[in-house]
Amino acid sequence: MSLTPLHDAAAVPAVHPTDAGSLGVLLLLVIGLPALGAAVLLLGGRRTDKWGHLLGCATVIGSLVLSLVLFFDLLGKDAGERQLTQDTWTWFTAGSYKVTFDLLYDPLSAVFLLLITGVGSLIHVYSVGYMAHDERRRRFFGYLNLFVAAMLVLVLAGDYVGVFLGWEGVGLASYLLIGFWQHKPSAAAAAKKAFVINRVGDIGLSLGAALIFVTFGSTSFTVVSAASEHAGDGVLTAIGLLLLLAACGKSAQFPLQTWLLDAMEGPTPVSALIHAATMVTAGVYLIVRSNFIFSLTEDARTAVIVVGCITLLMGAIIGCAKDDIKKALAGSTMSQIGYMVLAAGLGPAGYAFAIFHLLTHGAFKANMFLGAGSVMHGMDDDVNMRHYGALQKAMPLTFATFAVGYLAIIGVPPFAGFWSKDKIIESAFADNFVVGLCALVGAGVTAFYMSRLMLLTFFTKKRWEKGVHPHESPNVMTWPLIGLAVLSAAGGLLLVNDWIVDWLTPVVGEHAEEHLSVSPLVMSLIALLVVALGVLVAWVFVGQRDVPREAPVKVSFVTRAARAELYGDAFNEEVIVKPGWSGVRGLAVFDRGFVDGIVEGTAASFAGISSRFRLAQNGFVRSYALALLAGAAMVLLALLAVNFS
Amino acid sequence: MDVTPFIVLSAILFTIGCVGVLTRRNAIVVFMCVELMLNASNLALVTFSRANGNLEGQIAAFFVMVVAAAEVVVGLAIIMTIFRTRRSASVDDASLLKY
Amino acid sequence: MKFTAPHIEYDLVAPILIVLGVAVLGVLIEAAVPRVHRYLVQTVLAAVGIVAAIVAAVLVLNRIHPRAENPKPGFLSAEGALAIDGPTLYAWLLILGLALLGVLLFAERRLEGGVTAFAGQAAALPGTEAEREASAKGLEHTEVFPLLMFAVAGMLMFPAANDLLTLFVALEVLSLPLYLLCGLARRRRLLSQEAALKYFMLGAFSSGFFVYGIALVYGYAGSMRFERIADAVAAGAGSHALLLGGMGLVAVGLLFKVGAAPFHTWTPDVYQGAPTPVTAFMAAATKVAAFGALLRLFYVAFGADRWDWRPMFWVVAILTMVVGSVLALSQTDVKRLLAYSSIAHAGFLLTGFLGARSLGDIHAGDINPVQAVLFYVTTYGLTTMAAFALVTVVRDAGGEATHLSRWAGLGKESPLVAGSFAFLLLGMAGIPLTSGFTGKWAVFASALSANAWPVVIVAVLMSAVAAYFYVRIIVVMFFADPVGDGPTVAVPSIMTSAVIAVGVAATLVLGVFPGPLLDMLGRTAEFIR
């Protein structure tokens, strides 16, 4: 590829933070507040039921405020000094290996802080209404706080092991929240599945960290970024691939994507916050954060791009066939993260756009999930879009905000999604035509399935269940929708004279100039054309026909495959789970029968020998005498043998 | 002098005694066979005493006889009791203790 | 020709003479003293005699003890027929101690309801009128005490014997009384008599080999004296075949007494059939005497030729341990099981015996084989004595309840008895903090020092096997529920209790603080020639 900086060429930016000083306290508080909230809510027990949700919101909003303070402070500094560190304490040391909890606050962390606390706050507020009738609401907010704290650790940690801490923390929170309604076996199963598959990704992170230590003698960003140029290509590629594996787990990228759709078992705010806006984007964060690795290894980046392309198409296709509104959105999330990963894989040309898209997506996808939640709220928690229809009158506000999100995701200017996705498509084409084409097609499919979703939900005829009376949600739920809608609409402003790119430069390095054969404008127009096509197709095939309340069975292979999530689960089931179980059962037999059998067998055989040979003691004195004689003979033979051998 | 014939004879006697012990059932006979073994030993002792030119062997022979006599006393006592209780002097009948 | 009376150092051999004297006196008492008093007189006499013997032995010990002025390693006595040195004296003290405990067991009367465990009238046929009235009259054979003393006298001579003839005489003197004692059980008389017959027959048979062996060795060395034999062996004069044959046959006689495989066949039957007090004494004391003799004969007389006989003893030791441990696994009678365990212990003792190596190889402070064997035989003797004593306490209608199944639930019936028996078993199994462990350690170390590592490996494996059947008894006592009406534990008189107490205490003390005894043995365990 054309953009790979050679080793002698542009050095990757080193992480050399200056001490945060007075801001350090704020950094600690940003994490501390939600952590404290979680502790109080989870340990406090029933006592905190009455005001628990309020505390939950308060802590996160507090963090938001602090994040803003920090952000503007950072904005005040000039680009060189936008890396702050706060020393805390040494986590552990072994030999020359030392891991600390020191925090790293730089432009990348800054935007993530805003995203996490911002969207987090809105969703907390929303949940107050959404979970109002759940007797375990207090615990729900405890978990949410826990998640926010962990996510903040993830993005503020200055060391790969520190990242690991947050990484697993959010995993735990997601496990708890997906399985929040544990009495539903499906929820419990989904939660476990999510955690286990994430663990598979963690193999990547563990070994990655190990390899980084072996290579650089440390896992802190400071040391690694300073020395990465001196490492060999093979090692860097290996590290890159291991980190990619981790990212795949967390961000539901192929081949570890299957957990995300099941994760929709969790309450909708969870889907919005964790499985759309923040946690699932951690993989992208990891790749961008490790730019000092990826920028130097073309092979690893290629792998990243491939994964990104596959997933963005997979997700899109799945999104087209799902009737469950949340699963459709989940498919879309996969696909959008695919875009981000793809962008991140482009190296210095793409890092910034990956983050840009991550931010805008965080806004509009959260917006739409909450919208979906609001819809379900009105439809008695029915998630099947085939039972919706013509809701725009029933819940106008939800419709309006949702529409903004819709326009944003399919990339209609001037909404946020247009700017971010457009940039990615451009860079993709600039990098490689096939990749660009994937991105472009993806955009088209996105337009299709989102339009389908819109039409099925808000337009076409009513297909409501009996006794369902759709109604607008309470204000506490609609205000966050409005807030997110605004962000979805205005997110594009971040690109005004490449602000986001310059902002991230200190972290990801100089934005390599791309030389595109056609002008950006043309590119955008093509993209818009494709999008329009997608919308049109949706209008023709969904909008113009009347939708059956039951999903038709006789459908094309493609649709069936898409409904089965492209057989990702089936594959795992057949290739891993079933053989695994039979293997385990076999092992149990082996353990009892062979490993333990040998032991027991030895004991038994001794007993057998004993009970057989005791019969030799037959009670006849003359046979005893014979034994005695034999013994004498033996003794004499032994003596002679020794002597004459 | 050549001791070989005497030793060979004593060995033969000893062997006869052994075989007797192993083959005969009657306690008394078995016991006599043991005596035969002892006497075979006596013959050997006396022979070697002669060969070595000192008396220890011959003295030993006397001791062996005395001891044998003592053994007879004890042995017969035991055999008698067994015989009286079991009405048989066969060593094979006394085989309650086994395994 | 002029007759010169042999010179006998009476002070040195006093212990033997005292015991013999008491024995003879005992016989006279049987003739003179009226029946009612005999029991008391005999018991007291025996006990006093033994104590006196112990005192005499201690006096002798002080003369060879390093701390004595002009200390000597030992003395040859009775024209060199007896060697009174460290090992001898230690064996004496040990045997006398065990004999004292034996007397206490013999004299136990409460368990059988006022009479001893011995036949009321050996002459009366089992199950006849005569027997019934004999037991009705409360008759009992007090001859057992003189018999015991004769046996003890033999045992004292055995390890001291310094020439083959004395060795043979001692062997017979200790054996013949035991043959008789085995036949004198008050209950289960058929078994008892059968035991006596078997023991006697096989004993006589083996002594036949023994004597023939003596003859051959004499033929080889031209003398019966150990030191002369040693010289001859060192010089390598004479026909080697004679030496080997003689050595082998003599070994057969001794290994028979020790109860080593394949000469062990009598042990289970005799131990089971004999009256338990006799079994206890026999199991403990005979091994001491026999190993004392074995050590002296093979270290002093045949020591220079150990390259020839060591492999043979390797084989015997391994065979003995295997037979003892493995066959014990399937035993169901406690006495018989203990018999097999004593076979296994004979094997471990032989392992220690294999530590034979030239004094040059033994550094100061190392465990030397004599020390190891004597220490082990001490721990074994005391533990076994107490174990058999405990067997006499567990009873049912038919006397002692020796079948293992009858011991089920003993832990509930009498925690004290079950507990102490369990402790003794752990001792035999060689669990640390019991004498069994320190003993095992000593013999294994001795063997390993002489590079007998294959034997040691077999030994540890067999210890593991042996542990199984000891543990099995514990399981039966503590974790099994009694079948039908459980066993009753008869409360013994002070005498049996004393034996048990001593045994348990010794098992514990020698397990925790074996140091003093080991050091003492280390100082004195040196043969003279």
Place this chain on the structure above:
Amino acid sequence: MSNDFPWLSVLLFLPLVGAVAVMFLPKEGPLAKQVAFGVSLLTLALGIAIAIDYSPDGGTQFTENVEWIKSFGAHYALGVDGVGLTLVMLTVILAPVVILASWNDGDAGRWSPRAFFAWMLALEGLSIGVFAATDVFLFYVFFEATLIPVYFLVGGYGGPNRARAAVKFLLYSLAGGLIMLASVIGLYVESAKTDGGATYLVSELAKIDFGTDVGRWLFLGFFVAFAIKAPMFPVHTWLPDTTENATPGTSVLLVSVLDKIGTFGMIRFCLELFPEASRWATPVVVVLAVISIVYGALMAIGSDNIPRLIAYTSVSHFGFIVLGIFVMNSQGLSGANLYMFNHGLSTAALFLVTGFLISRRGSALISDFGGVEKVAPVLAGFFLVAGLSSLSLPGLSPFVSEFLVIVGAFVHSKVAAAFAVSGIVLAAIYILLMYQRTMTGPTREEVAGLPDLRPREVLALAPVLVLVVVLGFFPKPLLSIINPSVDHTLSKVDKHDPAPTVAESTPEGAHE
């Protein structure tokens, strides 16, 4: 606290004396339990005092040395270095926890609860002895002596097949112990050849250079015993059978404390006395360790009986520990040492909380549970935290140790690490599968009435879990005493950490 006063002896004999005292208290009434608990608390206090007084890099401290059996060269010699102290602390911490947790477990037993707690205290004392002994003979004595209390605890107070399980445990361990005895005696013979004369002091033995062959044979004797104790594949089968029948408290003392003797012994004796042999054996041991990790985890996934499952998880965890020991680098060894402590805590918590669960339901089969979370949320919470610590979630103490072991393994051999790391996935499966099947889903009517944790039970569990969390973020107190001992061990085996492949980067704060 003056170091010439025999503090360790006091620490060691306090519970033993307590055990005897308890036996003389009345059978009925809670007095015996209270006294036992009090004694264990007293021991804990003393233990903490000792730990505070211990100076991190002062080598072996609180040493005592009295000649015991001269002719054996055996001494009554005590002393603790970092590793020893860590495990002593583990013992004294867990003892009161276990006693409190199994307050009523002794009642159903074959004998009075009094005996149960007496045995517990005896076990505590002997365990302390094992970890504090600096004389091989003394170590061996304690090593074997610990079997007896466990034997009676399992056989007297366990489940239906307790007698059989107890015997199997005893004989299995005894077999290992006797094989070790051969090596112990071998040590005597070898040391007797030296000018110093026979001795069992570790400090003296460490100076002796046994020849290659002798060293390897002796090493094998020790290693087999420790592998059985640990337990490692393929000599692990006694553990599940035992825990299946033992009471939770017994299982805790057995798995969390006693089994550590195996790994402790590997460091103290295998590595430090036979460095050459240890290096020689490394390839095989590492393979066995990796097999244990995967094998144990798979067996855990497959088992439906909760105590068996936990036993198998321990097989897996001990695989990690042994792996960390034999990769012979700072990361691995520090990780392994830390792992011993952390595994003790997490497994204890897991055994106890599942024990509460089982005693409530009267069944140990996972398939007999379901939806417990609804009726007993607190129990479920403790269960989850314990489980998460067992799958070593970052933020809980086992993570640090497991991560360090993986790193250490990676430094030693990338392949080994790659296989070992699969353990973290399998761990997630067996723990969450168990949690899912027991705690979540619709509540079954059999468990509908289960009461939630009682205050006593919470009181017993809470300290352990608090410790798990605190050490998860701040393991420094432990590492600061462990690392010096690790350096000591490494110098003994003459191994040095490889420098990072990229020379330019020497992290600040290296070698501290």
